[in-house]
Amino acid sequence: MIRVNENYLKLKASYLFSDIARRVADFQKENPDRKIIRMGIGDVTEPLSPAVIRAFHEGVDEMASASTFHGYGPEQGYGFLRELIAREDFQSRGADIAPDEIFISDGAKCDTGNIQELFAGDIRVAVPDPVYPVYVDTNVMAGRTGNNAGGRYESLVYLEGTRANGFIPDLPKEPVDLIYLCYPNNPTGATITREQLGKWVDYARKHKALILYDAAYESFIRDPSLPRTIYEIEGAREVAIEFRSLSKTAGFTGTRLAFVAVPKTCVAYDSAGNGHSLHALWNRRQSTKTNGVSYPVQKAAAAVYSPEGRAQTAALVDHYLSNAAIIRREMTSLGYDCVGGENSPYVWIDGKMGSWEFFDMLLREAAVVCTPGAGFGACGEGFIRISAFNSLENVQEAMERLRSVLK
Numbered sequence: 389m390i391r392v393n394e395n396y397l398k399l400k401a402s403y404l405f406s407d408i409a410r411r412v413a414d415f416q417k418e419n420p421d422r423k424i425i426r427m428g429i430g431d432v433t434e435p436l437s438p439a440v441i442r443a444f445h446e447g448v449d450e451m452a453s454a455s456t457f458h459g460y461g462p463e464q465g466y467g468f469l470r471e472l473i474a475r476e477d478f479q480s481r482g483a484d485i486a487p488d489e490i491f492i493s494d495g496a497k498c499d500t501g502n503i504q505e506l507f508a509g510d511i512r513v514a515v516p517d518p519v520y521p522v523y524v525d526t527n528v529m530a531g532r533t534g535n536n537a538g539g540r541y542e543s544l545v546y547l548e549g550t551r552a553n554g555f556i557p558d559l560p561k562e563p564v565d566l567i568y569l570c571y572p573n574n575p576t577g578a579t580i581t582r583e584q585l586g587k588w589v590d591y592a593r594k595h596k597a598l599i600l601y602d603a604a605y606e607s608f609i610r611d612p613s614l615p616r617t618i619y620e621i622e623g624a625r626e627v628a629i630e631f632r633s634l635s636k637t638a639g640f641t642g643t644r645l646a647f648v649a650v651p652k653t654c655v656a657y658d659s660a661g662n663g664h665s666l667h668a669l670w671n672r673r674q675s676t677k678t679n680g681v682s683y684p685v686q687k688a689a690a691a692v693y694s695p696e697g698r699a700q701t702a703a704l705v706d707h708y709l710s711n712a713a714i715i716r717r718e719m720t721s722l723g724y725d726c727v728g729g730e731n732s733p734y735v736w737i738d739g740k741m742g743s744w745e746f747f748d749m750l751l752r753e754a755a756v757v758c759t760p761g762a763g764f765g766a767c768g769e770g771f772i773r774i775s776a777f778n779s780l781e782n783v784q785e786a787m788e789r790l791r792s793v794l795k
Contacts, residue, residue, distance in 0.1 A: 395531040404763035420430035425786045428757040437700035443691035447684030458683035465492025472693040483619035494644040496633040501526040511565040514545040520762035570602035576736040576775040577728015599628040606639040625651040711783045712776035718787040733776040754789040
């Protein structure tokens with residue numbers, strides 16, 4: 389008989405954002421005339437920039453002529469885009485990343501979920517708490533986590549982020565093999581300094597561990613003292629894989645384009661202690677399981693790196709950062725402690741009550757949707773996340789509503 393992968397049965401019954409969607413749908417059904425302002429899921433609201441749209445049209449037009457038509461492209465991504473990314477996102481910052489160490493994909497969510505296929509089933513995995521749920525759930529699916537006992541999986545090592553440590557977890561007190569880090573952080577909006585990140589790189593080198601570094605929000609960093617890539621840290625090429633995305637940077641959430649940097653010097657080990665190139669393994673995985681991202685999307689992505697595209701993309705990011713500053717300022721003025729909203733599009737707020745309780749109150753009384761921190765892990769209980777991805781008008785209206793409810 390056909391059998392299921394029983395690791396899937398260990399997953400929590402409901403995915404966080406599905407639960408939010410259900411509650412919002414129920415509220416809207418009961419209150420059909422209320423305008424709901426959604427500041428929960430981090431989906432962008434502003435359109436693609438003119439430079440990107442123009443390139444997108446050009447790419448589509450090329451598909452209409454036999455002389456410029458593109459069929460299957462390279463699974464790793466077209467060279468013209470990989471070269472731009474390597475030069476502009478890494479080499480320009482002194483990070484030694486070559487074009488052929490870049491792999492183009494359709495999303496950082498997919499990449500952070502798929503990368504764990506390269507690793508043994510019995511490795512020790514460390515995840516932040518609060519955490520982006522995909523890190524945990526994909527390891528549950530792979531059978532690395534054990535059972536869920538009291539809200540946590542018994543075989544995971546949880547790296548606790550709290551107000552006391554500024555949501556920068558301490559190094560593990562026990563040996564681990566795989567470490568997930570995300571900065572600027574989702575969900576807390578916290579950022580990490582070069583010195584702090586250097587300690588993680590040193591730990592990974594000492595223990596032959598690997599860091600999966602999610603830098604999907606690096607474009608929101610405005611403080612020049614903060615690292616924009618882990619490869620600014622000496623030794624990171626040997627122990628880190630970095631994930632990037634154009635979803636929030638350039639509004640590609642509906643267009644889909646991201647990339648992974650896998651240095652050729654980055655290795656993992658077999659049971660005999662022999663090192664193996666993760667670059668070669670990831671290349672083999674991608675060549676087997678994907679035919680890559682469409683040519684028009686990659687052409688549009690290349691336009692992000694043009695002078696015009698850079699200016700327009702920076703304006704988009706500045707718009708969301710301005711929204712974040714408004715949210716942080718207003719919530720602080722109402723007496724709430726906040727993290728993020730600076731160098732990050734998320735504001736992490738101590739709600740002074742249970743996360744879902746605060747979520748339900750804001751939905752019911754203000755028709756404003758946030759994200760309950762408890763959905764990101766035990767350390768998120770009592771917090772909510774408010775996203776800056778919205779129009780200025782909606783942010784201002786949402787803050788007016790919250791003032792009337794929370795004052």
